[in-house]
Amino acid sequence: MNVKTPYDVVVVGNGIVGLSIAYELAKRARELRIAVLGPAHRSGAASMAAGAMLNTFGEITKYTLLSPAGQAKFQICRDALDRWPTWLQEVKDASGVADLDRSLSQGTTVLLNAKSGHLDDENFAALQSALAKFDEPFEEISPADVPGLDPLAEARPLRAIHLPREGAIDARAVLDAMQTAATSLGVTVIDAEVTGFDVRDGRAHGVHLADGGSIAGATVLLAAGAFSGPLTEVLGPGAVPAMFAGKGIAVQTQRRAEPGFQHVVRTPNRSGSCGLHLIPLGDGVEYLGATNLLFDVPAHVADIGMSEFLVQVAREQLDHKLFFSDVKAWMVGNRPVALDGFPLVGRTSIDGLMIATGTYRDGFHCSPVLAKLVVDDLLGEGSLAESLPHFTPERAPIESMSPQEAVREFAFHGVSASIEAGLRLPSHTDTSVLDLFYQQAAQRFYDLVPHPVGLSPEVLLGTVFSPDLENHRITRYLTDAHKRYSGTR
Ligand SMILES: Cc1cc2nc3c(=O)[nH]c(=O)nc-3n(C[C@H](O)[C@H](O)[C@H](O)COP(=O)(O)OP(=O)(O)OC[C@H]3O[C@@H](n4cnc5c(N)ncnc54)[C@H](O)[C@@H]3O)c2cc1C
Structure with a gap:
């Protein structure tokens, strides 16, 4: 053309x-x-593929407010929370799609359960302190009062916070x-x-x-x-x-008979997923999301391993009766993730x-x-x-932690994700063996990189297990970025 x-x-x-x-x-x-x-x-x-949760506080992690860049990003999310009701009305009017908000699910309940190690505790605590700091309306409710929630006994939620202003809508x-x-x-x-x-x-x-x-x-x-x-x-x-391409798998399901969820129900963000969540889209249709693994190039199809993981954790942690739901569609999309x-x-x-x-x-x-x-x-x-x-797109990578902290966090997330996936260890040992394995993998990468930068656990996971780390594109990128920006910070 x-x-x-x-x-x-x-x-x-x-x-x-x-x-x-x-x-x-x-x-x-x-x-x-x-x-x-x-x-x-x-x-x-x-x-x-997005669940299109319209979440601000629901997305909080312990890192969110730590750096000036994190605070600036959070401000965008808060402004978006205020903007969505009128934005949606505008899009309805301009498109003529009068029932666009049919799939709007108002309200988000964030669960703390015992399935993901201590990472969830820390992120849940960060949510509580941000709610207080920004005076955001919320209600601590009993997990027993969350409609539809029916996890396995071993994944019982410990606490639940309901965010009335946050919800989700059908992205497509x-x-x-x-x-x-x-x-x-x-x-x-x-x-x-x-x-x-x-x-x-x-x-x-x-x-x-x-x-x-x-x-x-x-x-x-x-x-x-x-x-x-x-x-x-x-x-x-x-x-x-x-x-990176943050490959995310999600599935849309249809309830057969029994009533399902009435609001978005989710966990805090986790590194191996973006926080397990279920979004009711109306008429018994539910969106289960989502996995998150970082790759060099975008993916176009779902894989068995992470699809199985998604269904397993949703059934265990949200509602064991999802076993009986019909699958309407598998979805795969790639989150745009800067290093x-x-x-x-x-x-x-x-x-x-x-x-x-x-x-x-x-x-x-x-x-x-x-x-x-x-x-x-x-x-x-x-x-x-x-x-x-x-x-600004042309910049040195923003560092939210030191390389040493990154190594420790990588191991912490690796252990938490393993627990969520069902880790069982022989009784003569504990998670320190896994912690050491992840620490060594990250350290091996940092030992090779001439100009190390503290990277998030998911970026390290998408990088450090690659065979040829010396010639890896991220190693090259870090060298190039250092040449270009050293002395400018
Ligand atoms: C499973 C999953 C769940 C998510 N859940 C949420 C959520 O709950 N809430 C939320 O806010 N966000 C969520 N996200 C993140 C959100 O989807 C993204 O941040 C957002 O959609 C990015 O939009 P985009 O337009 O930048 O990218 P995309 O939606 O990826 O759009 C980019 C477009 O560019 C096109 N394109 C590709 N190559 C070219 C080319 N060479 N020339 C021209 N066009 C090209 C592609 O076809 C594509 O249509 C989720 C993402 C995933 C994958």
């Missing part, structure tokens, strides 16, 4: 982030010519409506895959396509989720934090090239706020460099 008429803005990526930005931009600047590019099948897209329905809303405002949606940018004289002039064509645009916005990594290489080695775990949102050193990705576990929830801030910048009504200074 060769489009002669240039667009004012070409959005690369047709997931919730790209479409929300296009919609917000078209709404506020009707005169602009805007195109959204992406394969119509959206295979592997995070937005297609919202995505469809968002595309309709954007096109109704004049946005052109094009079924195409972008292979690179047309950069001349330090400026982006458009994009190259897989079919050999090109599309011209005055501004190009990269929002291709976990598929964005290779496209960021145009900025040079080490310029943008390396990206440091934080979003990549802002202008780049290539004039006219912007990036909006790296949203990891909660990009669906954060999408209205990111859309607003990106459009403020595009229209000259604000500046991403000022509104989101931590998340």
Whole structure:
């Protein structure tokens, strides 16, 4: 495809982030010519597999508020929580999908159970202290009063906190409506895959396509989720934090007869999953999610191992009667995860090239706020460099812990995940053997890396067991990033 008429803005990526930005931009600047590019099948897209929990406090972990970058990210989530009711109404009106909120599940109950080791205790405590700090409404309830909850005796919940303002919605329905809303405002949606940018004289002039064509645009916005990594290489080695695809498997089920859950029910976030959760979508349809393992490239199909794990933990920890539910659909998507775990949102050193990705576990929830801030910048009504200074895409990796702490945390998460998966040890030993195994694996990686950076447990898990660590892309990235940014911090 060769489009002669240039667009004012070409959005690369047709997931919730790209479409929300296009919609917000078209709404506020009707005169602009805007195109959204992406394969119509959206295979592997995070937005297609998301549970779309609209959670802020439900997502809290012990790390959330530790660093200034973490606090800035949390502020986006809090703003999103306030924004969703009106955003949803707007999308309903603009798309004409009057029953869009049919699948809206209001209220989220966060459980503390004994199935995941002490990691859950720490994250649950962080939730409690954040609720108090930010004066967020909540109610501590008896787990016995959570409708639908019926776990195995060994996975009995110990405590439950209900968050009345947090819920979930059917991601696929919202995505469809968002595309309709954007096109109704004049946005052109094009079924195409972008292979690179047309950069001349330090400026982006458009994009190259897989079919050999090109599309011209005055501004190009990269929002291709976990598929964005290779496209960021145009900025040079080490310029943008390396990206991972956080492969997530989820399953939609149908209850046969008995009533199920009435609200979102979830655990705190865990490293080996994004927090086990069940979302009632109406008429007995339930979403069970989700696994989370990081890979170098996005996946398009679910695997047996993690699918089995998901069903096992949902049945054990949420409702053993899920055994009788029908499977409606397996879903797989890839969370866009930057090496440091934080979003990549802002202008780049290539004039006219912007990036909006790296949203990891909660990009669906954060999408209205990111859309607003990106459009403020595009229209000259604000500046991403000022509104989101931590998340400028060209940056040294943000360090939330030291390498030594990272080694310890990696082992702690490894042990907790093993307990959740059903670890049984002979009585003459304890979890210290596993702890040592994980510590040694992480330490071996750090011993090889010339310029170590404290990385999260899930990033280490996606890296340290690779065979050729010396030539691993993350080892290379850390060296390049150090060369580029040392002395700038
Ligand atoms: C299982 C799972 C559960 C989740 N649960 C939640 C949740 O409960 N709440 C929440 O807020 N978030 C959740 N997330 C995270 C959330 O889905 C993501 O943060 C968000 O959807 C990212 O949106 P995106 O538009 O950036 O990326 P994507 O949705 O991945 O969209 C990127 C799009 O770009 C397209 N593309 C790929 N390559 C190219 C190319 N070369 N050219 C053009 N287009 C291209 C893809 O086809 C895709 O459609 C979950 C994710 C997963 C996987």
